[in-house]
Amino acid sequence: MTPEISPHLNGDVILRTSGLTKYFGTLAAVKNLNLELRKGEVFGFLGPNGAGKSTTVGMLLNLIAPTAGEIEIFGLKLEEHRWPILRRIGAIIEEPAFYPYLSGWDNLEALSKSIGDVPLTKIKEVLERVNLFDRSRDRYQTYSMGMKQRLGIAAALLRDPELIILDEPTNGLDPAGTKEIRDLIPELAHENRAVFLCSHLLHEVELVCDRVAIIKKGNMIANAQVRELLTTGQVLQVRVVDSDITAASDVLKNLPWIHSVKSENGYLVVDAPKESGAQVNKALAEKNIFASEIVPHVASLEDIFLELTGGESHD
Numbered sequence: 001m002t003p004e005i006s007p008h009l010n011g012d013v014i015l016r017t018s019g020l021t022k023y024f025g026t027l028a029a030v031k032n033l034n035l036e037l038r039k040g041e042v043f044g045f046l047g048p049n050g051a052g053k054s055t056t057v058g059m060l061l062n063l064i065a066p067t068a069g070e071i072e073i074f075g076l077k078l079e080e081h082r083w084p085i086l087r088r089i090g091a092i093i094e095e096p097a098f099y100p101y102l103s104g105w106d107n108l109e110a111l112s113k114s115i116g117d118v119p120l121t122k123i124k125e126v127l128e129r130v131n132l133f134d135r136s137r138d139r140y141q142t143y144s145m146g147m148k149q150r151l152g153i154a155a156a157l158l159r160d161p162e163l164i165i166l167d168e169p170t171n172g173l174d175p176a177g178t179k180e181i182r183d184l185i186p187e188l189a190h191e192n193r194a195v196f197l198c199s200h201l202l203h204e205v206e207l208v209c210d211r212v213a214i215i216k217k218g219n220m221i222a223n224a225q226v227r228e229l230l231t232t233g234q235v236l237q238v239r240v241v242d243s244d245i246t247a248a249s250d251v252l253k254n255l256p257w258i259h260s261v262k263s264e265n266g267y268l269v270v271d272a273p274k275e276s277g278a279q280v281n282k283a284l285a286e287k288n289i290f291a292s293e294i295v296p297h298v299a300s301l302e303d304i305f306l307e308l309t310g311g312e313s314h315d
């Protein structure tokens with residue numbers, strides 16, 4: 001029997017956690033986590049070592065029992081509808097287990113039989129989807145790390161999941177393999193799914209994700225659109241000709257509403273409200289200094305991450 005969709009399901013929300021908490025003894029691995037993931041979205045989940053990422057994924061997959069809080073997936077409570085929910089999720093949380101002596105195709109066929117109800121046409125479709133069809137008759141043991149990972153994704157796609165959970169999907173891949181997976185992830189999300197991506201690669205999250213949550217010691221310290229996160233803060237970057245840099249810096253430092261000015265890569269990076277570009281321009285022009293560019297400073301996710309986590313390693 002297909003359980004009814006919860007009346008609380010808000011539009012396209014695929015996954016929601018409320019007050020999700022896990023204690024191991026007295027250690028709070030995850031504290032009061034409120035997440036929301038929508039259809040079509042790639043959601044990045046970032047945090048330094050021991051932040052609570054794996055514990056969270058374990059709870060989402062019903063492998064770890066929460067101490068408190070709730071998980072709702074597809075509008076259903078996980079603790080009440082475990083199997084109907086889990087069969088609609090494709091997860092790769094460790095290296096997938098395949099038979100080394102069987103080909104990629106035969107591995108998927110064996111898996112399809114154990115799932116039941118998967119037509120052979122679906123095997124071809126998912127192998128093509130991950131660009132592995134041409135090598136699908138070769139033995140698994142001859143595959144590169146990237147091909148093994150792609151076969152894992154193909155396996156996860158057999159059931160046509162509406163939510164895909166990937167833990168460090170580009171680990172151990174060469175640059176070409178990494179690029180293939182990175183290109184594939186947003187495509188999977190745009191096919192009416194949501195992707196929950198755990199990664200310690202900030203650049204990867206920046207490239208691939210729409211939204212990101214950052215956790216540290218079990219606490220969520222940021223949860224925002226990647227774009228929004230990268231342009232938060234009150235920083236403008238101002239370009240003037242090299243011979244004017246010192247004079248411009250002096251002018252700006254004397255303005256009471258500017259907190260700091262530093263020179264970086266040929267720009268003056270000015271800690272001032274983003275909307276104050278016109279005033280900055282006017283103050284400089286009054287001293288006969290003409291800026292060729294005044295734009296909001298876009299930080300890298302790495303900068304933001306280090307600022308928020310106090311410089312802790314994210315490996």
Ligand SMILES: Nc1ncnc2c1ncn2[C@@H]1O[C@H](COP(=O)(O)OP(=O)(O)OP(=O)(O)O)[C@@H](O)[C@H]1O
Binds near residue numbers: 028047051052054315
């Ligand atoms: N089964 C367990 N028993 C006791 N403590 C645990 C257990 N699993 C995890 N922890 C602790 O909970 C905290 C969160 O661990 P978790 O593995 O979720 O972090 P993580 O963000 O996935 O880290 P990493 O990036 O290193 O994998 C850590 O302090 C860890 O030591």
